[in-house]
Amino acid sequence: MRVVLQRSKSASVTVDGEVTGSIDKGYVLLVGVTHSDTEKDAAYIAKKIAGLRLWKDEDGKMNRSIIEAGGAILSVSQFTLYGDTKKGRRPSFIEAARPEQAEPLWEQFNDLLEQEGLTVATGIFGAMMDVSLVNDGPVTITIDSK
Template identity: 55%
Template sequence: MRGVVQRVLEAHVKVDGQVVGQIAQGLVVLLGVAEGDTETDLKYLVEKTINLRIFEDDEGKMNRSVIDIGGSILAISQFTLLGDCRKGRRPSFITAAKPEEANAKYEDYVRLVRQQGVTVETGIFRADMKVQLINDGPVTMILDSTKLL
């Protein structure tokens, strides 16, 4: 499971010209689910996302999490994060989970984050989405459950 986490001042996602999810300060999380991702992968990404200390404290150090600042998360499903671009010119998506599995894991991610008291807005799974954000910093982190030590 992979996540691209961006610290934002605000963000929204539109489908067919209509805003379907919107947050103020917090995180935009682009989430890719791989074939065979487990509950362990899911829990790792949830815990890492909500506890990642990438917001500044009073001394200007990145020492606060989205929970600490009372921020929100805009979670967007994005299978292209599993694209393999090493060969040829067209990405291969053979490691991406099938839509049913990916949607279930994406919904589980959203549910588990909400259970931790964080407000989560979402896009629409498999829709053509337009995501607009103001990246704060910019600060962007890549989380990958396959990189566990």
């Protein structure tokens, strides 16, 4: 499982002109699933995200977790994180899991984040989405369960 995490001041996802999820401060997560991913991968990343210290403390140092900072999650499925651009000019997405595997694992990942004590808003799996965010910092981290 691969996640691109962006710390944001606000974010939303829109599908067909309707907002399907929005947060104030928190993390926007672009989440990709590959064939070999399991619940163990999802649990590892959910726990890692909940504990990462990417929020400023009273001394201005990144020393607080998202839970301590009172942030929320906007989770967006993103199969293109497994795009391979080594050959040619058109990416291959052969490493991305098929929707019937990826969607339940993405949903389980979101549930695991909630079990960590986080509020989770989402996009819609497989939809064409417009994701809007005000990047904070900017702080962008990639996390890979492998």
